[in-house]
Amino acid sequence: AQSFAVYYALDRCHSLLAAAYREGWFDRRHLDASWLDDRGQLRLTLTAERQMIHRLVHTTDTIADRGPSAPTPNSKLADRLAIDFETLHRHSRPWHAYYTQDTATAITRLGLYLSYAHTLQAVLGASPRSADAKDPSHPPHPPDARTNNPAQNHS
Secondary structure, X not given: OOOHHHHHHHHHHHHHHHHHHHOOOOOHHHHHOOOEOOOOOEOOOOHHHHHHHHHXXXXXXXXXXXXXXXXXXXXXXXXXXXXXXXXXXXXXXHHHHHHOOOHHXXXXXXXXXXXXXXXXXXXXXXXXXXXXXXXXXXXXXXXXXXXXOHHXXXX
């Protein structure tokens, strides 16, 4: 069973994406914007942002190396992603960038949040239905106390 922190981080991520979507300054069409600035440098320069990018690449490689027959979920990967997301959220706030007129960085940060959600859902073996939706306001829910099975939850 996954820890509360894993599902809390995923729900928090989805809530932040949904809030930006509701406010009208983020949707999947914005993800076409470059993650690079005019000088060709990555817009995400904070240590927490770069750590999350590293963690996502490492996690994706680990999932790929396991192959399709490997069991999911992987608690250690999920726990590490959740910890890194909480650090990212503390230090890399999309709203601060957006309201200081750095819209490109704000959108890139939300793109990183969305990448996190996709990756954690892959680790958990959860359906990526909300990550593929235009409106990310309906995240998958953790197993309930009765079934302890994400496939049996209803949102």
